[in-house]
Amino acid sequence: MSKQIKSKALASSLLCALLVSVAGSASAVGIKQSKHDLSVTGQNTAASGLRSSDQNEICVFCHTPHAAIKNTHIPLWNHNLSAVATYTLYTSDTLNATMGQMGGATAAGATVTNLCLSCHDGTVALNSINNTSKVRPTTTFSGTGLMTGVANLGTDLSKSHPVNFNYTASDPFTTGAGGGLVSGAGSAKLFSNTVQCASCHDVHTSAEVDGSNRPIAFLRVSMSGSTLCFQCHDK
Ligand code: HEC
Ligand code: HEC
Ligand code: HEC
Numbered sequence: 001m002s003k004q005i006k007s008k009a010l011a012s013s014l015l016c017a018l019l020v021s022v023a024g025s026a027s028a029v030g031i032k033q034s035k036h037d038l039s040v041t042g043q044n045t046a047a048s049g050l051r052s053s054d055q056n057e058i059c060v061f062c063h064t065p066h067a068a069i070k071n072t073h074i075p076l077w078n079h080n081l082s083a084v085a086t087y088t089l090y091t092s093d094t095l096n097a098t099m100g101q102m103g104g105a106t107a108a109g110a111t112v113t114n115l116c117l118s119c120h121d122g123t124v125a126l127n128s129i130n131n132t133s134k135v136r137p138t139t140t141f142s143g144t145g146l147m148t149g150v151a152n153l154g155t156d157l158s159k160s161h162p163v164n165f166n167y168t169a170s171d172p173f174t175t176g177a178g179g180g181l182v183s184g185a186g187s188a189k190l191f192s193n194t195v196q197c198a199s200c201h202d203v204h205t206s207a208e209v210d211g212s213n214r215p216i217a218f219l220r221v222s223m224s225g226s227t228l229c230f231q232c233h234d235k
């Protein structure tokens with residue numbers, strides 16, 4: 001190898017290293033160390049009951065590569081669904097949307113919102129997973145392993161933003177002052193044209209982070225200036 005080729009090779013391997021480190025920092029704001037990292041090294045303390053005391057995998061609490069709870073709308077799901085039969089849904093005199101009832105969901109009928117409720121309605125233990133035949137199946141939590149505090153939404157969803165309804169059908173898309181909704185929902189996310197919890201939230205990351213670069217509130221779009229709300233509402 002000539003000197004020139006050697007230094008070229010060195011330069012390109014340095015470039016590679018640089019690209020890798022740039023890519024590494026770009027993915028730094030992820031699920032790891034977020035409140036959705038329920039592994040033994042996660043953010044919550046084991047004593048709070050919101051973190052496993054033995055499991056070192058992160059995705060396992062929600063996904064599995066095999067034996068998943070699955071339908072065409074949900075990703076390789078591993079957390080056992082809630083058995084709650086009926087949720088109290090949001091109503092108001094001005095609402096156009098017709099929400100679908102999420103209670104009593106089976107694998108075949110589960111919506112993306114049911115995935116959240118499988119932990120956030122406070123009735124299913126955080127370590128209750130479908131596929132226990134995996135490499136590291138044990139996920140021991142202290143206490144009941146049930147959701148506590150403000151993150152426990154309970155079964156009364158009437159005090160929360162409506163979810164699980166068709167976006168387009170809920171509004172005539174009139175624009176201008178006091179108008180309706182933004183066509184397409186901007187950087188918020190629709191799931192088969194429906195609004196779900198994950199329309200506003202991304203469970204794996206956030207548009208807002210704390211001083212340690214960890215996701216706050218798992219937001220798809222920042223709430224600064226209520227930017228998230230303006231993705232859909234034309235107010
Ligand atoms: C606390 C629960 C939770 C954990 C932990 C979790 N996910 Fe997810 N994931 C979800 C939910 C809910 C959805 C569906 C909603 C959505 O797409 O935003 C999803 C969707 C996905 C999707 C499909 C949509 C997309 O964004 O590409 C992939 C791929 C994925 N997750 C991978 C992972 C991987 C890999 C891990 C571990 C590093 C992980 N998830 C950890 C809850 C979780
Ligand atoms: C496997 C259980 C599990 C699933 C599934 C799950 N979460 Fe969570 N989530 C948690 C735990 C545990 C916390 C931390 C609660 C605490 O610290 O009090 C949390 C916290 C949150 C928070 C608050 C974050 C903060 O910064 O305070 C939001 C928002 C949230 N989850 C949204 C969702 C949404 C939306 C979904 C579905 C798309 C979802 N979660 C699915 C377990 C789960
Ligand atoms: C229209 C957008 C939107 C939808 C839909 C939505 N959230 Fe949120 N959620 C937020 C915002 C914004 C916050 C941040 C706190 C705040 O500003 O109130 C939040 C906060 C939270 C928190 C933290 C506790 C709290 O009250 O601050 C949890 C847990 C949560 N959401 C879960 C869910 C679940 C589960 C669903 C579906 C049943 C859902 N969210 C639907 C926007 C939304």
Ligand code: HEC
Pocket residue numbers: 091092093094095096097098161162167170171181185188189195199200226228229230231232233
């Ligand atoms: C993914 C799109 C989307 C996002 C993001 C979103 N909304 Fe909504 N919101 C809707 C839709 C669609 C409706 C149902 C409108 C209807 O049927 O009249 C709705 C309903 C509402 C309602 C109830 C209206 C009524 O007549 O009772 C309020 C209030 C509201 N949103 C406020 C907010 C706020 C505040 C935010 C930001 C935190 C937000 N929304 C973010 C889509 C969204």
